[in-house]
Amino acid sequence: MAEPGHLTLTVVTPERSVVERVACDSVSLPGELGELGILPGHTPLVALLGVGRVTWTDGGKKTAVAVRGGFVEVAGDAVRVLADLAAEKDGIDATAAREAQSEGEVRRLGVVGQEELDAVNADVAFAEAKIAVVQGG
Known part of the structure; x- marks a missing residue:
């Protein structure tokens, strides 16, 4: 349970629990349709x-x-x-993330269909997110 005026954040994947954080002041995350900002007292929500x-x-x-x-x-x-x-941050290889970003940008040049383009764009965006996490943001 969160302290009054705070949030409890949990991040899990099918393989593991990544973070369990009590007493967060705010959370920002990428929704499928744009960035979401969450503060204590936020309206109930389920989103992609x-x-x-x-x-x-x-x-x-x-x-x-x-x-x-x-x-x-x-x-x-x-x-x-x-x-x-x-x-x-501790589990990210910054060099591998930069290489994945570069490789994805090159792969974009040969993409034929929208589905393939979406997958390549997601690969690049995930690599960029990893780089940003390593750099402290």
């Missing part, structure tokens, strides 16, 4: 998760994890992120 960073503040300190796909649920002051993929 996009590709990008889940960031949260706790006493002015900002922390982030990279996510790709899944769902987010906001109920009361609990924010539950069920991500297809997630990566926290």
Whole structure:
């Protein structure tokens, strides 16, 4: 249970629990249709998760994890992120993320269909999110 005026954030993937954070001041995350900002007292919500960073503040300190796909649920002051993929700073190889970003940008040039383009764009966006997490944002 969150402290009054705070949020509880949980981020899980099918393989593991990535983060369990009590007493977050705010959460920002990539919805499928755009960025979502969550504060204590937010309206209940279930939404598709996009590709990008889940960031949260706790006493002015900002922390982030990279996510790709899944769902987010906001109920009361609990924010539950069920991500297809997630990566926290300690588990990210920055060099591999930069290489994945570059390779994805090259692959875009040979894309034929929209479905393939969407997949390549998601690969690039996830690599960019990982790089941003490593760089502290």
